[in-house]
Amino acid sequence: MLIKNVSILQSGHLVLGQDIRIKEGKIEQIGPELQKERGDEEIKGKGKLAIPGLVNCHTHLAMSLLRGYADDMELMPWLEEKIWPLEARLTEEDVYWGVKLGCLELIRFGITCYNDMYYFPDVTAQATKEMGLRGFISGVVFDMKPELLSQVEPFIKRWKDDELIRPAVGPHAAYTCSEETLLRAGEIADRHQAMVHMHISETWKEVDGFLLSRGKSPVEYLDSLGLLNSRLTAIHCVWLSEEDCYLLEKRKANVVSCTASNLKLASGIAPLNTLMKAGVNVCLGTDSACSNNNLSLFEDMKVTAIVQKNAYHTPAAFTAEQIWQFATENAYRAFGLNNGMSVGANADLALIDLKKPWFYPQSNIVSHLVYSMAGGVDTTIVNGRVLMQNGIIPGEEEILEKAQQRFIRLTSED
Numbered sequence: 001m002l003i004k005n006v007s008i009l010q011s012g013h014l015v016l017g018q019d020i021r022i023k024e025g026k027i028e029q030i031g032p033e034l035q036k037e038r039g040d041e042e043i044k045g046k047g048k049l050a051i052p053g054l055v056n057c058h059t060h061l062a063m064s065l066l067r068g069y070a071d072d073m074e075l076m077p078w079l080e081e082k083i084w085p086l087e088a089r090l091t092e093e094d095v096y097w098g099v100k101l102g103c104l105e106l107i108r109f110g111i112t113c114y115n116d117m118y119y120f121p122d123v124t125a126q127a128t129k130e131m132g133l134r135g136f137i138s139g140v141v142f143d144m145k146p147e148l149l150s151q152v153e154p155f156i157k158r159w160k161d162d163e164l165i166r167p168a169v170g171p172h173a174a175y176t177c178s179e180e181t182l183l184r185a186g187e188i189a190d191r192h193q194a195m196v197h198m199h200i201s202e203t204w205k206e207v208d209g210f211l212l213s214r215g216k217s218p219v220e221y222l223d224s225l226g227l228l229n230s231r232l233t234a235i236h237c238v239w240l241s242e243e244d245c246y247l248l249e250k251r252k253a254n255v256v257s258c259t260a261s262n263l264k265l266a267s268g269i270a271p272l273n274t275l276m277k278a279g280v281n282v283c284l285g286t287d288s289a290c291s292n293n294n295l296s297l298f299e300d301m302k303v304t305a306i307v308q309k310n311a312y313h314t315p316a317a318f319t320a321e322q323i324w325q326f327a328t329e330n331a332y333r334a335f336g337l338n339n340g341m342s343v344g345a346n347a348d349l350a351l352i353d354l355k356k357p358w359f360y361p362q363s364n365i366v367s368h369l370v371y372s373m374a375g376g377v378d379t380t381i382v383n384g385r386v387l388m389q390n391g392i393i394p395g396e397e398e399i400l401e402k403a404q405q406r407f408i409r410l411t412s413e414d
């Protein structure tokens, strides 16, 4: 495949007239005037910017089926009164079409890899693979459904050698898993060197509960169980002490901030300034389309930048370049992804049509990507396979129809 005459970002500046040769799922060559080789599929890149694929570091993708189902509530009533009762009715087919609906949105927003925690992980993995996206997929584990823990290791064994899917371990949170459950989940992850995906310190009530009952924060408690390490994606981390921030860095844990979801649930604002000062690897996630309510990292980048600037009364903080790293390089580091606009990297990239008013004047492109990007990308490529070209995703219409049918069935008993 040869992407012709596209612009790329180099050190934050636009470099025009570049060609990108892709072979066997990798970027083989980048430069001007590359010769077309026999059999090369050519993609016209004139007027477009090629960006490395974005990584959504926290989703419950199948919850795209529940978008708009339960707004305007805080976390625990939202879960206990609305979400968990509805999820009790979920079938594998609901999850399959919900994941496909979510994949459509990820593709349209230039996201080539995502990190998921939900029910029926085999179905999530299969649907993701069919859509062509890279995914770190974990089956949720919590004591409400004790049978889920025993399904983790077989799931890992089934998917551990897949090219696009990386099986992970998903203990829901410290407040929904017993110590025994957390220890066993950690042992399984250690045995398979799998990523661990966990909601941590999302609300003040969660943290206050631990301080009162255990005399330590959730972060300190999880560290006492050996769960803090470089394979952990610690989701939310809104209510952290300074000691928690330095402990997360000491253990090289990754923090995933889900600003829009935190704000919509009125959970608070994560202390990203302290985390960055401590040297923690900070990434971004949208959480589900049921608490955001979309899966656009462009939107979460902008929201994170402006909310954090205001929180610290420092407009100069959280620059567009730093925020862009949250959604790209920091995420690649967290998941050990060989991604980026460089020779030998995975051919996971997106093309953005720059002929849009919000990209003019064509000056500070990273600023435009973070502060003014609107809509979606034009073309999305994962592992060298074109998933969307010129805004067209094959099979989209059927997925939209099926998702609508599944939502109607799922909520018909309400």
Ligand SMILES: C[C@H]1O[C@@H](n2cnc3c(O)ncnc32)[C@H](O)[C@@H]1O
Residues within 6 Å of the ligand: 060, 075, 079, 083, 084, 087, 117, 118, 119, 140, 172, 199, 202, 261, 287, 288, 291
């Ligand atoms: C996977 C389970 O986690 C539930 N969930 C969805 N969003 C959140 C959140 O922000 N905090 C905690 N739990 C969440 C989801 O409904 C599943 O039950």
Ligand SMILES: [Zn+2]
Residues within 6 Å of the ligand: 058, 059, 060, 199, 235, 287, 288
């Ligand atoms: Zn979540």
